[in-house]
Amino acid sequence: MSDDLLRVDDLHITVGGGPAGRRNRQRRGGRFRRGGRSSATAAGSGGLRAVHGVSFTLRRGEAVGFVGESGSGKTLTCRAALGVLAPGCDVSGGQIDFDGTSLVGLPRRQWDGLRGTRIGAVFQDPGSYLNPSHTVGRQLAEQFRIKVGHGRREARAAAVALLATLGLHQPELVYHQYPHELSGGMLQRVVLAIAVAGEPDLLVADEATTALDVTVQAEVLEALDRLRAELGLAVLAVSHDLAVIAQLCDRILVFYAGEVVETGPTADVLANPRHPYTAALLRVASVGDWRRRELEVIDGSAPPVGARITGCRFADRCTFATDACRTAPVDLRAVPDGGPGADRAVRCIRLGEIDPAARAPERAGVPA
Amino acid sequence: MNLADLEARPADSAVPPATPATGDRGRGRGRTDDPAVAVEPGAARGPASDTEPLLSVRGLTVSFRARSGPSRRTTVLRDVSLDVRPGEIVGVIGETGSGKTTLARAIVGLAPSDAGVIDVDGTDIRRLRRRARRGFRRGGAIRFVFQDPLRALDPDLTVGRSVAEGLTVAGRGTRDEQQAAVADALHRVGLDPAVADRLPGAISGGQRQRASIARAIVDNPRLLICDEPVSALDGSNRNLILRLLDTLRRTPAGADSAERDRLGMIIISHDLSSLAGIADRVVVLYRGRVVEDGPIAEVFSRPRHPYTALLIASAPSIRDEHGPSPAQLRRPADQLADRPGERGRPADACVFAHRCPFATEACDHTPALEPAVPGWTVACHHEPTWRSALSTNPAEAAATLTEGVNNDAR
Numbered sequence: 164m165s166d167d168l169l170r171v172d173d174l175h176i177t178v179g180g181g182p183a184g185r186r187n188r189q190r191r192g193g194r195f196r197r198g199g200r201s202s203a204t205a206a207g208s209g210g211l212r213a214v215h216g217v218s219f220t221l222r223r224g225e226a227v228g229f230v231g232e233s234g235s236g237k238t239l240t241c242r243a244a245l246g247v248l249a250p251g252c253d254v255s256g257g258q259i260d261f262d263g264t265s266l267v268g269l270p271r272r273q274w275d276g277l278r279g280t281r282i283g284a285v286f287q288d289p290g291s292y293l294n295p296s297h298t299v300g301r302q303l304a305e306q307f308r309i310k311v312g313h314g315r316r317e318a319r320a321a322a323v324a325l326l327a328t329l330g331l332h333q334p335e336l337v338y339h340q341y342p343h344e345l346s347g348g349m350l351q352r353v354v355l356a357i358a359v360a361g362e363p364d365l366l367v368a369d370e371a372t373t374a375l376d377v378t379v380q381a382e383v384l385e386a387l388d389r390l391r392a393e394l395g396l397a398v399l400a401v402s403h404d405l406a407v408i409a410q411l412c413d414r415i416l417v418f419y420a421g422e423v424v425e426t427g428p429t430a431d432v433l434a435n436p437r438h439p440y441t442a443a444l445l446r447v448a449s450v451g452d453w454r455r456r457e458l459e460v461i462d463g464s465a466p467p468v469g470a471r472i473t474g475c476r477f478a479d480r481c482t483f484a485t486d487a488c489r490t491a492p493v494d495l496r497a498v499p500d501g502g503p504g505a506d507r508a509v510r511c512i513r514l515g516e517i518d519p520a521a522r523a524p525e526r527a528g529v530p531a
Numbered sequence: 532m533n534l535a536d537l538e539a540r541p542a543d544s545a546v547p548p549a550t551p552a553t554g555d556r557g558r559g560r561g562r563t564d565d566p567a568v569a570v571e572p573g574a575a576r577g578p579a580s581d582t583e584p585l586l587s588v589r590g591l592t593v594s595f596r597a598r599s600g601p602s603r604r605t606t607v608l609r610d611v612s613l614d615v616r617p618g619e620i621v622g623v624i625g626e627t628g629s630g631k632t633t634l635a636r637a638i639v640g641l642a643p644s645d646a647g648v649i650d651v652d653g654t655d656i657r658r659l660r661r662r663a664r665r666g667f668r669r670g671g672a673i674r675f676v677f678q679d680p681l682r683a684l685d686p687d688l689t690v691g692r693s694v695a696e697g698l699t700v701a702g703r704g705t706r707d708e709q710q711a712a713v714a715d716a717l718h719r720v721g722l723d724p725a726v727a728d729r730l731p732g733a734i735s736g737g738q739r740q741r742a743s744i745a746r747a748i749v750d751n752p753r754l755l756i757c758d759e760p761v762s763a764l765d766g767s768n769r770n771l772i773l774r775l776l777d778t779l780r781r782t783p784a785g786a787d788s789a790e791r792d793r794l795g796m797i798i799i800s801h802d803l804s805s806l807a808g809i810a811d812r813v814v815v816l817y818r819g820r821v822v823e824d825g826p827i828a829e830v831f832s833r834p835r836h837p838y839t840a841l842l843i844a845s846a847p848s849i850r851d852e853h854g855p856s857p858a859q860l861r862r863p864a865d866q867l868a869d870r871p872g873e874r875g876r877p878a879d880a881c882v883f884a885h886r887c888p889f890a891t892e893a894c895d896h897t898p899a900l901e902p903a904v905p906g907w908t909v910a911c912h913h914e915p916t917w918r919s920a921l922s923t924n925p926a927e928a929a930a931t932l933t934e935g936v937n938n939d940a941r
Contacts, residue, residue, distance in 0.1 A: 232765045347627070376626040377801065381845035381857045403765055406847035433849050447766040448849065453807045453831035458770035458777075464735065 168262055168364055168397050169221040169244060175256035176214035176239045176248070178468060210251070211469025214239050215421045217257075218495075223364065226391065226398040228408030228429065230444065231418030232465055240418075241367055241401050245284055246274050262364065279310045283358030287370040289350035293342040299353045300338030306360035325356045328393070329386045348379030352386055359390055366390075368400045372407060384410055405448040409433055414506075417441045420466050420476040423495060427507030435520065437498055437509045439481045442519035475511070483517045584614040584650075585795040586638070586673075586754050591647035593630070593637050593819075607633045608819045611647070612900070615754060618780050618793030622806040622827060624842065625816035631799045634816065635758045638797070639675050640664070651754070669701040671750035678759035680739035684731040684746070691717075691727030694746045703750065716749040717742075720775055737768035741775065748779060748794075755779075755796045762801065769805060773798075777809040803846050807831050815839045818882040821900055825907030835909040837917055838883045855921050862888045881912070889917040 214236040221227050229237035242248050244259055246266060259266040261277065269277075278284070286292060293302060300322055307318035319338075326334035329352045342350060351371065358366060368387070372380040384407070390396055402408050408415055408429065415432050417425040417440065425438040436442040446459040463480040466472060474489035475481070481488070496514060498507040511517075593608040608630045615621050623631050636642040638649055640656065649657045651672055659667050674697075677683035684693050691713055698709045714724060720741040731739055740760060747755055757776065761769040780794045800806045806813070806827070813827040815836065823836040834840040841860040876884055877895050884894040893912045900910040911917070 232767070377803070377845040377847070378626060378841055378857070380847070384847070385858070404847065406849050409849045410847050444766065445849070447770050452804050453828055453843075455828060456808050458774050458805060458808045460771045460774065461767040 166222050167220045168223045168225075169399070170260040171220070171240070171244065171257070172218050172260070173257040174214055174217045174240060174243065174254065174259065175212060176236070176243055176252060177210035177255045178213045178239070178252045179210040210253070212255070213252070213421050213468045214243075217416075217418075217423050219416055219423070219426065221365070221397055221399060224391070224395045224397055225414065226400065226412040227414045227416065228400045228402065228412030229416050229418055230402060230405050230408050233403065234420075234465060234468060235418035236421040237401050237416075237418040238369060241369055241399055244399065245278070245282060245367055247284075279306065279363070280361040281363050282365045282367065283361065283363040284367040284369070285351070285355050285358050285371040287373050289347065289354040290342060292354055293350065295342050298339055298341055299345065299350075300340075303338075303353065303357050303360060306357050310361035322356070322360070325360060326353070328389065329356055330382055330389075346379075348375050348383060351375060351379075351383055355383070355386065355390075359394065359396065362394055363396070365397045365399060368398060370402055371400070373402065373404070380407070387411060405433070405444060417444065420470075420472075421468070422476060422510060424477065424510045425508070426495075427498070431507060437507070437514060437519060438477075438511050439483050439517070439519040440477045443480075445520075483513055483519070485513070488512060582616055584616050585619075585652070586613075586615040586797075587648070587650040588613050588638060589648040589650070591634070591637060591649065592645045593633055593642055594645055606819060608637065608644075611816075611819070611821050613797075613814050613821070613824065615795040615797060617753070617795050619812065620776070620780060620796045620798060620810040622810035622813040623797060623799045623816060624801065624803060624806065624813060626842075628818070629816040630819040631816055632758055633819075635675070635756045635797065635799055638756060639673050640668070641675075671697060671701070671752050673754045673756065674747035674750075674752040676740075676744055676747050676755060676757040676760050678762055680736070680743040680763075681731060683743050684739065686730065686732055689728055689730060690722075690734070690742045690745075693731070694727070694742065694749050697746065697750050701750070712749055713745075716745040719748065719779065720745045736764055737771060740764060740768075740772050744772070744775065744779075753792070753795065755794055757796065757798045759799050759801070761805065769802065770808075773805055773809050803831065803843065815842070820882050820897075820910065821908075822883060822910045823908070824900070825903075825909075829907065835903050835907070835914050836883075836911050837887050837889055837913075841886075859921055860888060862886055862890075881910075883911075889913050889920055 217236070217240050219227065229241060231237045239248065239252060242252075243254055244261070244266065246269060248254070254267050257267070261282070264273075264277070266277075293299060300319070303322040303325070304315075304318040307313040307321045308315070311318075311321075313321060323334045323338055326337055331337050331349060331352055337345065337349065337353070342353075345353065355371070366387075372383050375383060387398065388411070391398060398411065400408060400411050412429050415426065415429045416423050417432070417438065419440050425432060425436065425441045432441060433445065436445055440461075443459075443461045447461060461480055466476060466479070470476075472478075474491060475484070475493045478484040478488045493510050493512050495508045495510045498509055498514065589612045591608055591611045592606065594604040594606040597603060597605040611630075611634060613621060613623075623634065625631050633642050637644045644657060647657065648655050654667070656664075656667055684690070685696075688696070694713045694716055695709050698704060698712060703709070704712065713727065717724060717727060722738060722741050722745060726734060726738060726742065731742065734742070740763075744755075744760070755776075760776070761772050764772060776796060776798065780796055798806065798810060810827045812825065813823075813830050814821055815823040815830075815838065817838050823830060823834065823839045825835075830839060831843055834843055837860060840855065841857060844855055844857045844860055879895075879897050881887070881890070881894040881896070881898055884890040887894070891913070896912075898910045898912045900908045903909045903914055
């Protein structure tokens with residue numbers, strides 16, 4: 164058995180194709196029937212390409228983080244790995260391989276054997292993933308009974324023990340409470356408990372701490388760290404907050420407009436970003452900087468989903484862009500001087516010529 | 532960055548040019564431990580000067596009717612005081628349920644308050660009734676920016692008409708004057724005039740928030756209250772909006788306006804780092820009480836209240852931190868009472884005592900908000916000493932602080 168748990172190869176995802184696109188067309192067709200607009204909508208059956216050729220591997224026990232602005236394709240990629248793409252979104256190319264099983268086009272029945280036992284997931288809004296009319300303990304114990312095959316008593320004991328591991332102070336009390344009686348941070352830990360009850364190999368955390376207060380976020384991140392240490396869990400985390408990924412993940416993938424623009428060990432990438440977009444993202448991020456300063460902004464906006472761009476997709480917002488950047492597609496290239504085993508890659512043709520971090524003299528210098 | 536950098540900085544660099552020497556006078560009045568001072572506006576007003584606060588809130592208390600529970604009312608804000616001077620940005624931080632939004636809403640009269648004084652230009656606006664109140668509202672001294680612009684803007688009104696609404700309702704100016712004011716407001720927030728003809732649903736999130744700021748500044752308010760204005764935006768847009776707010780308070784609306792007329796702001800945000808980039812002072816709320824109030828850069832780099840320290844330590848950071856870790860500022864798990872007041876502590880204990888690793892018997896009484904240094908008030912019995920109880924080793928720190936308590940749970 165190989166060391167790679169999840170391998171995504173040249174993944175392409177389109178949106179607005181399938182059922183949702185059809186539904187939209189029907190609705191619009193109905194509404195504008197007299198105007199004869201119905202044929203002018205949507206880009207045929209193919210939809211818009213939202214993710215272009217994403218590849219990465221996730222090793223056992225490793226934590227990989229996706230960062231990027233909204234619409235950069237990070238959530239689509241992670242949902243494809245879970246098989247929960249929204250209606251209308253389709254994997255149009257590439258491979259997703261989870262421990263020897265190909266996940267693209269996997270029948271639903273086989274998904275049931277993976278989700279919960281091999282792959283767990285936590286999303287942003289814990290409240291909407293729990294049944295309000297059952298106690299959280301019952302919902303957690305259910306996982307142990309169905310996914311692990313515990314008996315009633317055993318499941319209960321395991322549930323209480325897991326709640327305690329996740330740092331809930333009174334697991335017995337929490338066990339008997341309903342979702343509305345718990346705070347957001349407690350709910351998120353309950354959902355986390357449900358996700359890891361089957362001792363999965365992989366946990367997908369999609370903006371799992373975004374809706375929480377910073378103090379609670381710190382507690383949930385610590386709980387995740389503890390789980391990784393105890394269960395040898397691999398984590399695929401998605402967040403728009405660079406600092407959360409920095410704290411949680413070993414490796415980082417920076418998404419921009421549907422492509423991975425930079426990847427490598429988190430500490431290396433953040434200390435020495437090689438793609439201008441990563442550098443810009445770092446400058447605008449909340450970095451625990453308590454000075455009065457000029458807040459940085461990335462000029463312009465990301466290209467719309469499905470935009471046809473020949474060259475580098477970031478060129479229009481990049482201060483280093485030249486004509487050469489816009490003429491041909493840019494490949495993800497390995498960084499030659501990335502250090503031994505650093506495994507860094509950057510999608511920039513001016514790699515080596517420019518120092519993207521250099522455009523931020525304010526950060527190191529005198530306060531503005 | 533490290534703390535040494537911050538501490539090396541001159542202290543007054545965090546104070547805006549508009550508020551030189553806020554010093555003792557301002558903060559002395561900010562003390563709320565004496566209820567007589569807190570509720571009597573006459574006593575609170577010093578000699579008129581350029582740095583006279585625009586807004587002065589004293590002893591504000593807000594409670595809501597509780598549907599269940601031992602008492603019939605839940606107190607959401609207790610004895611809250613804060614000042615905003617012209618051209619100053621005051622940040623309000625705290626967790627969910629700390630009363631940040633209620634504070635903002637109570638100041639503009641959207642939430643009923645039980646006691647206290649909200650003094651705007653010498654008028655206690657809490658006491659205004661009916662016509663006077665309506666007149667005050669339409670006068671446009673205070674304007675509000677909501678968190679979610681999509682819900683705050685009428686989806687059926689074009690941006691231009693939404694922005695003009697405050698003027699049309701107040702019946703101010705001719706139609707042409709209103710048009711000019713709208714164009715000017717859109718220009719000041721950096722929106723293309725063409726946006727005026729579009730609906731809120733057809734523009735981007737950042738543009739929408741700028742439209743809702745334009746709507747708030749169209750009649751040149753004195754004070755802007757922004758409730759989580761950037762929470763719905765991504766990093767770049769977030770900084771863009773904060774920068775815009777910073778510019779608005781620096782540039783007076785009219786060419787002939789004085790320092791005194793500069794826009795003051797209250798910004799509620801949970802993004803501490805961005806807030807530190809533009810705000811001058813910060814007010815930290817915990818369970819409806821102000822626990823710390825001081826110059827933002829200093830407060831954030833060396834907080835004097837354990838709760839502020841916990842907030843700062845919990846904020847995820849990309850760089851190496853030299854401050855204490857969140858675990859050092861949390862109470863060991865086995866020692867946490869589930870709800871304050873239920874076990875151990877009396878009802879008037881320090882609000883943070885149930886979570887504070889430094890709490891002692893003294894904390895059974897609410898500490899007064901007292902100036903630790905001029906311009907910086909803290910409500911903590913152990914303000915001068917708790918930091919020395921911190922050690923670099925969390926386990927050791929917990930052991931020294933919570934003697935005799937079994938803490939092998941951690």
